[in-house]
Amino acid sequence: xxxxxxxxGYLIGYLLSVAxxxxxxxxxxxxxxxxxxxxxxxFLVYAVVALAVLQLYVQAVFFLHLSRHPExxxxxxxxxxxxxxxxxIVIGSLWIMNNLNYNMTADQVDAYLHKEN
Amino acid sequence: xxxTETEHVRDTSLLxxxxxxxxxxxxxxxxxxxxxxxxxxxxxxxxxxxxxxxxFVLLETLILLTSTLTCGLAVVALYKRNRxxxxxxxxxxxxxxxxxxALELHEFVTLIAEGHGFQASAFLxxxxxxxxxxxxxxxxxxxxxxxxxxxVYRTGLTNVTERHLMCLALFWHFLxxxxxFIFSFVYLLxxxx
Numbered sequence: 001x002x003x004x005x006x007x008x009g010y011l012i013g014y015l016l017s018v019a020x021x022x023x024x025x026x027x028x029x030x031x032x033x034x035x036x037x038x039x040x041x042x043f044l045v046y047a048v049v050a051l052a053v054l055q056l057y058v059q060a061v062f063f064l065h066l067s068r069h070p071e072x073x074x075x076x077x078x079x080x081x082x083x084x085x086x087x088x089i090v091i092g093s094l095w096i097m098n099n100l101n102y103n104m105t106a107d108q109v110d111a112y113l114h115k116e117n
Numbered sequence: 118x119x120x121t122e123t124e125h126v127r128d129t130s131l132l133x134x135x136x137x138x139x140x141x142x143x144x145x146x147x148x149x150x151x152x153x154x155x156x157x158x159x160x161x162x163x164x165x166x167x168x169x170x171x172x173f174v175l176l177e178t179l180i181l182l183t184s185t186l187t188c189g190l191a192v193v194a195l196y197k198r199n200r201x202x203x204x205x206x207x208x209x210x211x212x213x214x215x216x217x218x219a220l221e222l223h224e225f226v227t228l229i230a231e232g233h234g235f236q237a238s239a240f241l242x243x244x245x246x247x248x249x250x251x252x253x254x255x256x257x258x259x260x261x262x263x264x265x266x267x268x269v270y271r272t273g274l275t276n277v278t279e280r281h282l283m284c285l286a287l288f289w290h291f292l293x294x295x296x297x298f299i300f301s302f303v304y305l306l307x308x309x310x
Contacts, residue, residue: 001281004196010189027174028305032171036309044309052301056294063189071128075135082139086146092151112163115274 013062020055024048072115123276127283138291141254142246145295147304148247156307158239165240165307168233174304177220178296185211185279185293192286195279203269203282210289214255221252244303251299254292261285 026045031038039047060066066076104112156165187209194202225245228234235245265285268278 005189007190007193007194010186010193011191014182017310019177021175021178021182025171025302026179028309030172030306031309032166041310045306048305048309050170050302052297053299055297059185059290061299063185063293064287064295067271078136078139082142086142086149089143090150094153096152 009062015057016058016062017055019052020058026053126279127276131283131287134287138287141291143294145247145250145298148243149249149298152243152247152303155239155243160240162238162241163233163294164208165304168228168231169304169308171304171308173220173224174217174300177217178300180217180220181293181296182216184210185290186278187213188286188289192283195282198274200269200274203274204266207262207266207269211259214235214259214262214289218252218255221248221255225249230235234247238303247303251295254264254295258285258289258292 024047027039027044031044060079064075066072066079068076188208191203191206191210194206225248228241233241235242262285265278265281268281272278
């Protein structure tokens with residue numbers, strides 16, 4: 001964290017982030033305006049996720065100044081650890097809840113719905 | 118390595134603040150997980166593509182992104198020890214942050230007025246909790262920025278103000294990173310799919 005932050009570093013990070021944001025919104029806009037036909041849904045999901053991860057990388061490097069520099073080592077290690085835990089929470093929750101859904105029988109779903117209404 | 122005592126204190130407290138931010142990430146992770154699980158539970162209410170508008174979210178995104186740039190420029194000014202520039206960039210950052218918050222509140226008020234409040238469905242509860250928590254963080258950041266400007270204005274650039282400014286900048290950049298995932302996973306993907 002002791003490198004002196006420079007104007008052009010922030011500017012590059014900003015321009016890259018704007019570009020990645022515009023690509024993501026542009027893909028969504030084209031897709032909706034073509035009546036959901038322009039791209040396959042699977043491609044779009046991968047593209048939006050990839051663009052978000054790329055932008056996370058850009059901002060971590062240019063704004064948070066994360067690097068392999070020895071002085072930023074603890075920041076980097078805790079950052080990677082946090083990403084690991086975040087993935088654990090999100091993917092784990094989705095996995096468990098989908099599994100629960102899948103394992104409910106049609107009768108159970110029926111009984112549940114009737115109770116709700 | 119030749120490092121002075123003040124540099125050591127600054128780096129240690131920055132690391133401590135960094136660890137706080139990392140634990141804040143876990144708060145957001147659990148809210149994102151909730152949204153991911155409940156995002157399709159509309160309960161007969163509106164779906165995501167019916168209530169979200171792409172240009173509006175793009176505008177919010179660009180405003181917050183620009184404010185994170187100007188916050189970085191305040192840090193550049195800090196290293197140049199230019200007090201007027203720091204105050205100026207902090208003011209621009211705060212103004213953009215306030216604009217972002219106003220847009221978000223406008224979105225919330227419109228949704229609630231149309232009967233799509235947080236009680237309407239599990240999807241909307243998860244949405245309001247996640248985006249509202251981010252908005253709360255932005256509000257706290259704005260208050261902090263006001264105090265910071267007062268501190269820089271009154272006491273000038275001391276070791277203490279310098280340390281606080283660096284922490285504030287980290288916090289503000291973190292909020293923009295959370296927003297990347299909000300616009301991608303909360304707004305874009307549900308609208309597309």
